[in-house]
Amino acid sequence: MKTTMTRIVKGRVRYYTLELIPNLFGEWMVVRTYGSIKKLKPTGVISEIYDNAEDAVESLQSMITAKHKKGYTNRCVLNNG
Numbered sequence: 886m887k888t889t890m891t892r893i894v895k896g897r898v899r900y901y902t903l904e905l906i907p908n909l910f911g912e913w914m915v916v917r918t919y920g921s922i923k924k925l926k927p928t929g930v931i932s933e934i935y936d937n938a939e940d941a942v943e944s945l946q947s948m949i950t951a952k953h954k955k956g957y958t959n960r961c962v963l964n965n966g
Contacts, residue, residue: 888949890957891922898922900960901952905945908934913941917948 886905891898904916913935920928935941 886945888945889960890949890952891960892955892957901957903945903948905938905941907938912936913938915941915945915948 887902888904889900889902891900893899898921900920900922902916902918904914904918906914906916908914915933915935917931917933918927918929920926933944935944
């Protein structure tokens with residue numbers, strides 16, 4: 886699952902992408918990528934590993950809620966499954 890949200894800050898479009906990815910060890914990763922739309926490289930990438938999908942989904946949902954409170958809006962939602 887991949888979700889990308891955007892918001893405008895001081896005239897610049899910022900993005901925040903959240904991905905839920907299984908790894909080869911039976912764990913789940915939540916990968917956060919963020920930055921400016923105009924720059925080629927992201928400002929930051931953060932990966933967190935969870936033992937099971939339920940914990941990863943719960944964390945992902947809380948991150949989405951927090952970003953919505955900061956003014957981010959969903960641009961697209963892609964399900965890879």
